Amino acid sequence: MSPTWMGKCSHCSAWDTIVEKVEIHSEPNCASAVFATTVDEFGGSIEAIELLDIEAPNVGRLQTGIGELDRVLGGGLVVGGVVLVGGDPGIGKSTLMMQSAIGTVKANEEGTTVLYATSEESAYQCKMRGERVVEGFDNASLKGVYLLADTDLERITAQVLKIRPKLLIIDSIQMVYRRDLNSTPGSVSQIKRCCLELVYLARKLQMAVMIVGHVTKEGQLAGPRVLEHLVDVVLNFEGDRHYALRGLRGAKNRFGTTLEIGLFEMGERGLIEVEDAAAYLDPEAPPRAGAIVCPALHGSRCLLIEVQALVASGTVGQARRRSNGLDGARLPMLIAVLEQHAQLEMNDKDIYTSTVGGLKLIEPAVDLAVCTAMMSGAMNIVLPSNMCAIGEVGLGGEIRSVPQIEQRIAQARRRGYKSLLVPITQEKMGGSGCIGMASIGALGAFLQKNANRAQSKMQLSDGEKKRFTECY
Ligand SMILES: Nc1ncnc2c1ncn2[C@@H]1O[C@H](COP(=O)(O)OP(=O)(O)O)[C@@H](O)[C@H]1O
Ligand SMILES: [Mg+2]
Incomplete structure (x- = not known):
């Protein structure tokens, strides 16, 4: 036997006779071996059943006490379900987990316990965070939350069996490992195996599990x-x-x-729920070229988000196109539509687009707002600050209808936006103040007309004047 590869056997001196043999560990004493002995033990069935005979299970939910989180989850954590939470470092995953842990103990029946297994921070660091996020902290407010600073899955499982929590939090899965696997912690096989075992555990013990994962540089949930x-x-x-x-x-x-989307604001006391992103808009801000507000839908909610575009001179062939918070793949298409149907020369322009506040807008219904921002930026036309735009742009330059226009318009009106650029097909539905746009060409003509009118009588309110002088 030899621990390394050798061409010649040191015992019999024969060449090329050594064969590689991979050592296979015996079946480990692990959660899956203990729990997943039969299929039906974790919710499966070993015999086929006719659909009509299957009865709806009573899906139990645990409230986390955080309204925004419960809504995104569809009404709370499902008992026996596993939730994976991903996000960039420092975005607030651990904070959300700690708040959920404390909230779950409070929002559910007496005696509910939560086990928080941390692999990245010390127990004391976690306690500090707990103290920070509880308003009017006293030690009793952390009752029922157990902390385990360990990365060994077997030991975590042992603690779960001892404490029998209703919710188990793993922060984060990247460091959790199983001793009997050869691969290093954080490797694909370790993460996958540990996650699978946590799923078994959740089903078997009927507890909810929340797992934190990181996001790689490419923006995907790390750990494959x-x-x-x-x-x-x-x-x-x-x-x-x-x-x-x-x-x-x-x-x-x-x-x-x-x-659904849940909105939070990171503050001194952790994550605070935000009812409406419109709080981030400043209706009194002086109007600028290259910016317009868009009523975008996120699940059952409509959020008003400002879209901005900067059109600067660049070099032909090396023009930069960047988007932050918008669909990066759609931007070149929209630029091409502007060139083709609004006769804008953009090939020597650097174009940067962005949403204010860092929220992502991915629905195609924001196209019209992006195009309006780009055109207004390129033509240096200042739009009225109480104007917003919604509509999908087609390859032919036509403006297409968008779903749930009434809800979007109602929300915009509620927030004081009086004129709305909408698809012409939905102008009537929108009521007064709606300006129907048939195509990108029509939008160009509209902006031009607006510019002429604005130049001749651009009236500023006293508040705006004051802001102008303060700003410049
Ligand atoms: N003492 C503090 N006061 C205010 N904000 C803090 C404090 N400590 C951390 N934060 C905020 O919390 C964020 C880190 O949150 P955390 O939940 O640890 O993120 P993640 O787990 O996603 O890496 C920091 O970016 C910072 O904004
Ligand atoms: Mg963290």
Whole structure:
């Protein structure tokens, strides 16, 4: 036997006779071996059943006490379900987990316990965070939350069996490992195996599990995408670390819709729920070229978000096109539509687009707002500050209708936006103040007319004048 490869056997001196043999560990004493002995033990059936004979199980839910989180989850954590929470470092995943842990103990029946297994921070660091996020902290407010600073899955499982929590939090899965696997912690096989075992555990013990995962530089949930297939719910925590606004979005949900978005603001006392992103808009701000507000839908909610565009001179062939918070793949298409149908020369222009606050806008209904911002930026036309735009742009330059226009318009009106650029097909539906746009060409003509009118009588209110003088 030799621990390394050798060409010649040191015993019999024969060449090329050494064969590699991989050592296989005996069946480990692990959660899956203990629990997953039969299929039906974790919710499966060993015999085929006719659909009509299957009875709806009573899906129990645990409230986390955080309204925005419960809504994204579809009404709370499902007992026996596993939730994977991803997001960039420093975005606030651990903060959300700690708040959920404390909230779950409070919001559910007496005696509910939560086990928080941390692998990245010390127990004391976690306690500090707990103290920070509880308003009017006293030690009793942390009752029922157990902390375990360990990364060994077997020991975590042992503690779960001892404490029998209703909710288990793993922060984060990247460091959790199984001793009997050869691979290093954080490797694909370790993460996948540990996650699978946590799924078994959740089903078997009927407890909810929340797992934190990191996001790689490419923006994907680290620890391969395979994790996404193993769990029931995948939530992405997004937003710009430099802004306080955070969005929690469902990428997959076996127990509810993925359209919802939960809004939070990172503050001194942890994450605070935000009712409406419009709080981030400043209706009194002086109007600028290259910016317009868009009523975008996120699940059952309509949020008003400002879209900005900067059109600067660049070099032909090396023009830069960047988008922050918008669909990067759609931007070149919209630019091409502007060139073709509004006769704008953009090939020597650098174009940067962005949403304010760091929230992502991915629905095609924001196209018209992006195009309006780009055109207004390129033509240096200042739009009235109480104007917003919604509509999808087609390859032919036509403006297409968008879903739920009434809800969007109602929300915009509620927030004081009086004139609305909408698809011409939906102008009537929108009522007064709606300006129907048939095509990108029509939008160009409209902006031009607006510019002429604005030049001749651009009236500023006293508040705006004051701001102008303060700003410049
Ligand atoms: N003492 C503090 N006061 C205010 N904000 C803090 C404090 N400590 C951390 N934060 C905020 O919390 C964020 C880190 O949150 P955390 O939940 O640890 O993120 P993650 O787990 O996603 O890496 C920091 O970016 C910072 O904004
Ligand atoms: Mg963390």
